[in-house]
Amino acid sequence: MQHYELPLIAAGRLIEAADGGERYVFYNDDVEFAIPRLDDLSFQAIRDADGIPLRNCSVNDIIGFLSRIGKLWRDDDYPLRRLLLDLGPKATGESVDTYRHSLDLFIGLISTKAYLGDIIDAELRNRLYLDEWVPYHNVYLRAEPLGRLLHIIVGNVPVASVYSLVRGILTKNVNIAKLPSRDVVTLSLFARSFFDLAPEHPITKTTSVVYWDRNEDQWIDRFMDIAHGLCIWGGEKSVEIYKSKARIGVEVIEYGPKLGAQIIRWNEADAGNLPIRVAHDIAVFDQEACFCPQIIYLEGNIDSFIEALSEALERYTKIWPKGQYEVDHYAHMNYVKLAHLYKGGDVRACERLSWLIVKLPVGHDIALEHPLGRTIYVRPVHDVRECVQFLDCRNQTVGVDPIEVGHELKDALAERGVQRISNIGYVDIPRLGLGHDGKYLDRLVRWAALERERDFNCKIYDVPYEEKLHNTLVAD
Missing domain, CATH: 3.40.309.10 (Aldehyde Dehydrogenase; Chain A, domain 2)
Known part of the structure; x- marks a missing residue:
């Protein structure tokens, strides 16, 4: 039986299981996959990941990073690509041809800078909202990341995990992805490639890929306590469990059974x-x-x-x-x-x-x-x-x-x-302008507004109270 060790990725750190260390083990098609178990140190590193450097990255920098990642994966000789095309179908049960098709389709899209920029423009109206304060009616508007975005990934469609992570990156969130038992390979190796490109980049430093069993409530509760946003992929039961544990004020984006x-x-x-x-x-x-x-x-x-x-x-x-x-x-x-x-x-x-x-x-x-x-x-x-x-x-x-x-x-x-x-x-x-399940990138950001000065081309409406107040404030 073929054995493969997958790392746990904790905020820019690759954590391999020590000899004799505790692992989760999965068996698929005569292949044994192992991934280290979470511990307190890994959790603390994930919790303490600094999102400010990523917030200060320009959209062009982020698009450039993802495009270069895409170009790595388009290279037939890239070692992680060869490894994923070997292990991915064995982990998921998909045929090699089907798995390669879906991988190449998505990799082809993210390697195209124009496509990534167009996604942001289509779903946020203007990519500049992520970089600066943009005049908008009577305010200046900026799109801020939610913060720590927890992705509960499903294994039935392997590239859905990459799709979810990429959208979290485009909106400058600190991303934590929980792998599904049905496919612990696809997203793990994709995120692993960040270290080949730029191990010190803020995207690499704010990306975590972990696993816990469905009955490990202590890890579910701890990660739910630190999450500012939640992307839930999966069946009805999984969606209900995580929604019920979400704190008040946490943005919950569910991609449930359809x-x-x-x-x-x-x-x-x-x-x-x-x-x-x-x-x-x-x-x-x-x-x-x-x-x-x-x-x-x-x-x-x-x-x-x-x-x-x-x-x-x-x-x-x-x-x-x-x-x-x-x-x-x-x-x-x-x-x-x-x-x-x-x-x-x-x-x-x-x-x-x-x-x-x-x-x-x-x-x-x-x-x-x-x-x-x-x-x-x-x-x-x-x-x-x-x-x-x-x-x-x-x-x-x-x-x-x-x-x-x-x-x-x-x-x-x-x-x-x-x-x-x-x-x-x-x-x-999907055609540009479509939001999967009707959900767009604006769900992954929070909007901050700075009001304009009231005497700067400000709209004054014919409302008696507002007109009276305005006249009082501007009187000598």
Whole structure:
């Protein structure tokens, strides 16, 4: 069995487990991963990390740092990249091709300075708010970091951990990331690369990557006590636990469990590459991501659509092979398959259960727990407008095709609570201006305002009290 020791990262310090020291140990695919246990000294170093040097860094400096990190990871010969592409799929169960795709997609984005700057401008209106006091109506406005930002990371989508950390860095926060047991590798090695680039940089000095077990309340409570902001990724239970422990005044940004769906007006003659685009959105992350579709609402000939989608999903087993799953997963898929066959349903499946399509009868909805792993339900509708009633705030992303369907339904979907209406085939490539789960960078900062002098182009409103007070104060 391959053994690999991961460091604990405590505010710019790499802490290796001493010989015989206490470790957390994880086993995945014949690989043993170990990470040192937290102790009082590590916690004190994290608690005492000085955020002032990072606050005083310019946005351009921060963007430059992240861009150089991205360029390191784009180099096929970079040792940590080679190591992560070896260990990452083993830790997560994803296929090597799927893991490499998601890693390269995100690394490609953060290595682009213009993209990082545009994210800040799109989500904070102006990147200068992070560097200086900017005139804004009757005040000067500045965006200050929250302080210590605690990230509770989930393991189903490996790059989500990097995404969360990068956004914390862009807003100049002191970042503490708690690794998930399902993937202790991805974020650990990504943060480890900061030391290869600039070990003394304020970003390196204010980044911590740690782990604790879910039953270690002493560490949960201690870190919750020092956090000024909280990014929670995970299932309902995890979100509830950490939200319940948040102190008053702590900004809580939750990325809880969500579902994806698609709405399609199918015309086989004009379909083009739609089936392969649908298959892409199903196959990416093996549906583990909250934006991946679990059900398709289809207006049109459902049988011809299912035939085309079957061929496309089979093609994707060669483009991105399905990840490794326990026997229980395939038992779950097989149960769903047999249950719908027993009820007289129409089911298509790969012999290896690399994918599964379930045609729902008219008027029926998903009645069984969704097994994911490229399982898709297709529900016929006479008109796409019928499907709105089945969608709500649990549906983070709804893919539409043709795009005119999105324009037709945008108001109804937004009223129901849908956060994102996307182009099918690009679900893993969010467009600039989109906030994941409807949450933008302004949640990661606090706003400070300096009022302008009242005689400097100040707006005086026709309010009797304000006018009377103004006249009194300026009188000789």
